[in-house]
Amino acid sequence: MSWTLVIVLALGAYAFKVTGLVILGGRTLPAVVERCLALIPAAVVTALIVKDTFTTGQDLVLDARAAGIAVAVVAAWRKAPLIVVIVLGAAVTALLRQL
Amino acid sequence: MVVACLTLSGAVGVFGFSFGVGSVAAGASVWQTCALSLFVFTGASQFSAMSVIGAGGSLGSALGGALLLAARNGVYGLAMSRRLDGSLGRRLLAAQLTIDETTAMAVAQPNRREQQIAFWLTGFALYTFWNVGTLIGALTGSAIDPQTFGLDAAFPAGFVAMVWPLLSDRRARLAAAIGGVVFLATVSFLPIGVPILLSVIGVLVGVQRPVPPPVGTEVSRP
Numbered sequence: 001m002s003w004t005l006v007i008v009l010a011l012g013a014y015a016f017k018v019t020g021l022v023i024l025g026g027r028t029l030p031a032v033v034e035r036c037l038a039l040i041p042a043a044v045v046t047a048l049i050v051k052d053t054f055t056t057g058q059d060l061v062l063d064a065r066a067a068g069i070a071v072a073v074v075a076a077w078r079k080a081p082l083i084v085v086i087v088l089g090a091a092v093t094a095l096l097r098q099l
Numbered sequence: 100m101v102v103a104c105l106t107l108s109g110a111v112g113v114f115g116f117s118f119g120v121g122s123v124a125a126g127a128s129v130w131q132t133c134a135l136s137l138f139v140f141t142g143a144s145q146f147s148a149m150s151v152i153g154a155g156g157s158l159g160s161a162l163g164g165a166l167l168l169a170a171r172n173g174v175y176g177l178a179m180s181r182r183l184d185g186s187l188g189r190r191l192l193a194a195q196l197t198i199d200e201t202t203a204m205a206v207a208q209p210n211r212r213e214q215q216i217a218f219w220l221t222g223f224a225l226y227t228f229w230n231v232g233t234l235i236g237a238l239t240g241s242a243i244d245p246q247t248f249g250l251d252a253a254f255p256a257g258f259v260a261m262v263w264p265l266l267s268d269r270r271a272r273l274a275a276a277i278g279g280v281v282f283l284a285t286v287s288f289l290p291i292g293v294p295i296l297l298s299v300i301g302v303l304v305g306v307q308r309p310v311p312p313p314v315g316t317e318v319s320r321p
Contacts, residue, residue, distance in 0.1 A: 001127045001152055003134075008162055009148055010138035013169040017194040020176020022187070028177065035270075035305035037171050041143060042271040043278030043301025044168055045262040048150055050279045051286070051295065052255035057155055058287055065252050072256040076263040082110045086117050089256025094249030 068093030100208070104221050107200055111142075112228035117253040118145055119236020124245040125153025129237040136233035140226065141198050143168040143261060150254055151292040160292025167299050175202040182206070182214045196222030270304050277301035 029037075053069045054060055072089035080088075115136060122132040127149060135145050148165035152158075176197050182205060183193055196218070205218040245251055265271045278298035285294040 001125075001131060002158065003131065005148060005152065005158055005161060006131050006134045006138070009135070009144065009165055009169075012162070012166045013139045013141050013144055013172065014195060016166075016169045016173040017176050017197045018191065020173035020178075021180050021183075021194045021197055022176070022190050024173075024177055025180050026177075029174065032306055032308075034174055035309075036302040037174050039271060039274040039302040039305045040167055040171055040299060042262060042265045042275040043298050044147065044164060044295060045143060045258050045278075046275035046301075047278040047282035047295050047298030048147055048164075049255050049258045049262065050282050051154065052150055052251075052258065054283075055154070055286055057291060060283075060286065064249070065255065068249060068252040069255050069259060072252075072259045073263075076259050082257075082260045083113045085260040086113065086253055086256045089252045089259070090249035092249070093252035094247065097246070097249065 064093045064096035067096055100204075100213070100217055100220070104204065104217070104224055107204070107221065108224040108228040111200065111225050112232040114142060114257060115229040115232025116236035116239070117250075117257050118142065118149075119233040119238075120240035120245060120250045121146070121153070121236075121254045122149045122233075123237050123240035124251060125149040127152070129234075129241060132237040133230065133234055136230050139165075139169075140195060140229065141169050141172055142229070146254060146257060147295065151295060154291050156292025156295075157290060160290065160296060164292065164295040167296070171199075172197055175199070178202055178206060179218065182211060183218065184211075184215065193218070193222070196226060198225075200225055270309065274301035274304045277304065 049069065053065050054062065068089045071092045072085050075085045075088050118136065119132055122135065122145070123129065127135070139145050144165040147168055148161045151161040151164055176194060179193065179197055179202060183190065185193070201218050201221045204221040205214045208214040208217045240250065262275065266275060278301035281298045281300055282294045285297055289297070
């Protein structure tokens with residue numbers, strides 16, 4: 001992997017933080033912009049879940065990961081702590097691969 | 100506040116560990132993985148970038164998705180700028196620590212002084228735990244086969260833990276559904292990583308003004 005990713009991402013992420021905290025200071029954004037920005041994680045992270053659970057490259061696949069993540073979703077729904085959600089997801093996936 | 104901060108730090112340490120494992124599995128070196136946590140220090144973006152790289156996506160698409168997720172820290176910065184005192188140097192340092200958890204801990208405090216204590220305390224604790232967790236995870240990930248231990252499922256499981264609390268909001272659920280469907284509809288024919296960028300279309304749900312629930316809907320049920 002190239003260091004370009006590390007450097008550009010570090011600069012870009014810091015730029016957003018500094019823009020809000022130091023450059024724009026106490027100003028406020030239009031409400032519609034704030035609402036849309038607040039929804040980015042819900043939309044993008046959900047797509048990442050689908051990607052890492054059901055795809056390999058460009059192919060849709062159904063394998064042990066799907067069962068692991070299904071268990072992780074149930075754990076999150078039952079308000080399990082973060083560590084339990086992650087460990088269950090990984091453990092169920094690993095166990096199914098052993099079968 | 101200290102108890103809440105320590106509980107949060109423990110969770111973030113585990114998150115850092117799973118990032119370390121996954122990042123090495125996706126092709127980054129231990130050094131690169133640690134550099135990401137030290138200098139990027141915003142979890143969702145780091146996970147997203149390495150998830151796309153691990154799948155074979157291009158540098159541009161990996162960066163695009165990660166930067167979309169980093170944008171919200173700008174909004175947190177706006178919220179914190181009204182609460183933090185200090186010199187420019189101090190604000191530049193505070194900026195690096197401005198993420199979901201530190202902002203949430205700070206704004207939950209009743210007065211300006213406690214807000215500042217909460218921000219700095221949470222910031223330094225999380226920074227430490229996130230980076231130590233990442234280092235241990237990266238070393239573990241390079242010593243074992245991640246597939247055997249199901250550690251490739253640690254990324255999506257971590258994403259589940261990340262997104263779940265957001266979904267108590269109806270609009271967030273709609274945005275999430277659109278993001279997921281857009282990804283599924285485009286993954287087979289667009290370059291790897293691009294469907295993640297497109298999933299951001301889901302935020303357009305936010306264009307419409309929130310509708311307050313009709314008065315009395317809860318109590319009028321028989």
